[in-house]
Amino acid sequence: MSAFLFVTPTWDGDQWANEMKKALPRHDIRKWPAIGETADVRYAAAWLPPPNVLRELPNLKVIFSLGAGVDAILSDPTLPDNIPIVRVNSPDLTMRMSEHIVMHVLMHHRQQARILANQRNKTWDSFPQHAASALRVGVMGLGVLGEDAAKKLAMLGFQVAGWSRSRKSIYGVQSFAGAEELDAFLTRTDILVCLLPATAETDGLINRAVIKKLAHNGPLGAPVLINAGRGRQQVEADILAALESGELLAVSLDVFGKEPLPNDSPFWSHPRVYLTPHSAADSEPSVICTYVAQAITQFEKTGQLDNLVDRTRGY
């Protein structure tokens, strides 16, 4: 009997297991810690797996990451070396992330907080606004998610650039590449969007020094930060200090160093913070499970796997 194992201790996995049963009717769907016979397990979906669980599955063929980020799998120090890791790259997840990014860029651009305050105060104030073409959006990370968001922002009229490890060719999007072009990317950016993978290089990248390099002469008066990558990438004390000093006009944060965000975090009630609970791109379990089932069917027929994670890059 071939089994599919969820190793997702921090999740309430019942809905996932039910959807996977529908998507993979010929496999036995199991949930850690109820592994059963370890030799049965051919496939696993993992999120913060406890040490030695994946390592002790002698017939494991593929590990699936159920989101775009694989940091919660790579953090297992006992992760077996020779098992391919597949990232779920469903169009559904990409489309949802772009919805989130486009909406937050537009809310900052159109000054939705000011409009809402005017409404509360019954103030009919049609204040002057800039066209999207006056704003320079910079997307850090041009993987599948970053590329899609960048294209959609360009199509809405924003001046869009992207920053990534290697140079990219995306219609309508200026490409900056590598550490040596980071400063040039930051200094031309009014709205910084972070969609980077979580790696050692990106840990703590969004800090006070980086914020100071953003464009401070743009149409909004001060730059805006939108992070939908990973909380590890932002130095939260630096972001709060930059909001206080006026080095940041406003921020949209979907991810935090500690999630759920603790009750005493100043982000909750800061008037220039849009806070979302790591919900920028929550795919429905049914969509993700269908994706995984199709990948398994293809793998069993052809031996081919798409969207493999490169462990040395970390994404």
Add this chain to the structure above:
Amino acid sequence: MSAFLFVTPTWDGDQWANEMKKALPRHDIRKWPAIGETADVRYAAAWLPPPNVLRELPNLKVIFSLGAGVDAILSDPTLPDNIPIVRVNSPDLTMRMSEHIVMHVLMHHRQQARILANQRNKTWDSFPQHAASALRVGVMGLGVLGEDAAKKLAMLGFQVAGWSRSRKSIYGVQSFAGAEELDAFLTRTDILVCLLPATAETDGLINRAVIKKLAHNGPLGAPVLINAGRGRQQVEADILAALESGELLAVSLDVFGKEPLPNDSPFWSHPRVYLTPHSAADSEPSVICTYVAQAITQFEKTGQLDNLVDRTRGY
């Protein structure tokens, strides 16, 4: 001396006059009521012109409407019959309107009001959300503005249909045409976007009967209305009643029967109303004046005028 006359009694026209002086340096720029020698006036920009002002300009060649809607010109009962009316159709105005429509569709779709309330209450609640592909947006009016908004919404993944007088062919957008297809259009629509011109046929179109025909079994539970056309098109008491009864989930209104919206309007403080002060697509005067100057240059060279208003259609 050729003169350009602003007949815009309800506007503070100084900024407009200054921009027009830069754009048309060889014309004398005048502002009603300081018309001067009427025989000089070859071009006029009008908004709610007083009766007989345009009629008494013997050498008037073109009337310009400085926005997409021409109802405030056609409402002049003494409007001279034989003078062409040109609508400003600048890409800037179109892009801004699409920003507004896309942002409001996304805010309803992603339940931004619920997310903000959760933030205020320090509630980390990643509630399930539908993909854009689950929502059916219906755009009433497929002129330059409606077509651009519809295309951008389709590109974000929404199921988009449009309704217009004549059938349109727009990639990714289902076309409904004429009074006989209005009901079919409404019953498939979860989010209704109104970008119609103000004509006798569209006056009062958004009423209780029309609202009742919208999709009431969609993913949001009840339909949403976004009006950025004209206030005349909406029956405001019907919208309020539909919000109360649950026939409408929420609305975004940029236009009102009376503007500025009176202080005692219940729309200001309704929790399910996003209110904007007729600011969905305010172009900068410099952009509009450049557009008008280019149209005049082309007209003087070739006799050709683009974006002519059809008075019998009313737009």
